[in-house]
Amino acid sequence: MNGDPMIIELRDILGAKLVTYMASETRTSTISEWCDGSAYPTETVRLRLHIAHCAAKIMTRRDSKTTTQTWFQGMNPILGDEAPARAIREWPLTPRLGHEIIQAARETL
DSSP states (O other): OOOOHHHHHHHHHHOHHHHHHHTTOSOHHHHHHHHHTSSOOOHHHHHHHHHHHHHHHHHHTTSOHHHHHHHHHSOBGGGTSBOHHHHHHHSOOSHHHHHHHHHHHHHHO
């Protein structure tokens, strides 16, 4: 079985725990199942993780994985002092969410 390359790369950059959190899952093994292709996320979760992946790719162009992980977990003034990971997990899934997360990642550069 083939897993989702985007989720595999996101897990590699951010770690399974942070991806699990943004996906509103409770077990990191769920992320492993998505990565090995034995299970698949819902379309809504996949869209949220796509936003995270885009931001992570922007961040890792300049910063380390550790810095990128810290950025996802830290308060961000562009997001109203919300952590990007929490915004991805909890904010309504609208084009505005993607725009604001990507803008916050770009502003960090």
